[in-house]
Amino acid sequence: MARLEVTVDQIGPLDQGTMAAMAERLDQLTKPQGSLGRLEELAIQLAGIRGTVALFVERKIVIVAAGDHGVTEEGVSAYPREVTGQMLALFAEGRAAINVLSASAGAGVIVVNAGVAGEPPRSPEGIVNVRLGPGTRNFLRGPAMTREQATAALEAGVDVAERAVAEGADLLVTGDMGIGNTTAAAAIVAAVTGADAQQVVGRGTGVDDAGLARKTAVLREALALHHPDPSDPLGILAKVGGFEIGVLAGVVLAGAAQRRPVVLDGVVSGAAALIACGLAPGATAYCIAGHRSTEPAHSRALAHLGLEPLLDLRLRLGEGTGAALALPLIDAAVAIARDMWTFEEAGVAQRAHE
DSSP states (O other), X not given: OOHHHHHHHTOOOXXXXXXXXXXXXXXXXXXXXXTTHHHHHHHHHHHHHHTOSSOOOOOEEEEEEEEOOGGGGGSOOSSOTHHXXXXXXXXXXXXXXXXXXXXXXXXXEEEEEEEOSSOOSSOOTTEEEOOOSSSOOOTTTSOSSOHHHHHHHHHHHHHHHHHHHHTTOSEEEEEEEOTTHHHHHHHHHHHHHOOOHHHHOOOTTTOOHHHHHHHHHHXXXXXXXXXXXXXXXXXXXXXXXXXXXXXXXXXXXXXXXTTOOEEEOSHHHHHHHHHHHHHOGGGGGGEEEOBOOSSHHHHHHHHHHTOOOSBOOOOOOOTTHHHHHHHHHHHHHHHHHHHOOBHHHHTOOOOOOO
16 A cells, blocks of 8 residues: 555544543633633544643654745745755754744754755755655646656655654644745645635735735636646646645645644645645544635635634744744643642632533
């Protein structure tokens, strides 16, 4: 059996018995029932994922996958393609926004070269090289990649995530870098959800009105060219996706298979989750939406997945930054479930029964 199929087959449902036990414990804590809202929901979800009420999240890992996109030839980005490789080096050197925010949340960062066009201007240690090609092809002129490359991207993400878990990761975060990747992400969201190009295209790196119109036209023409099948996630990835999106989809699948929570970042992570959860619907239960991006496609992706974001800070940077900012909320949910006393333990009178 192929590696991807094995991973998908390993994904099981959340542990309902443990979730019920966690819900019961939360109801016994020194507070009105349900008064900690989403924190209680997170604790219950985490208990179902890990299969225990003795929660801990000691090692958090952000996986930042980078790749270039041939569709940038159509002028869909405000930045040149060279920026992807430059930022890849900056991530590895620990000086980008995701490094700063991850450090503040107590998380480590793994940097993955999924398919950057050129070599980084500097080659520091710490870049995991799974490079599947010098960026994808221009999907306005043909498929972005072959189906075999799409499968390889997913399996590369599985490998990276499994290695992180083997080294002790309790939680995974998806992050991205790639000039042009909001165009690819919007195309995936449109293909999966059936939304029109105008409903999913955003300004990405900050294109002006003319650039936004051009980006929308490119996406509409590409969707008409490829006629992507919403029931074929792998085919969608091959037609309009990116190497880094495939890698992140593999991370989602491996996280679910290894029973680890996966915190999603913005629109590119959302597109990756659509691919992953299209292949394995059960993986959705292992996902936590860290935040809502200002990119319109992200809201569409979250709605399709049935996920409610923890934060809405008007971010659109990517890299995993919004998800990293949500990590303290997950830590808080774990701490509440683990450290807070019950009424009986504290000797506090409970609510009188009506």
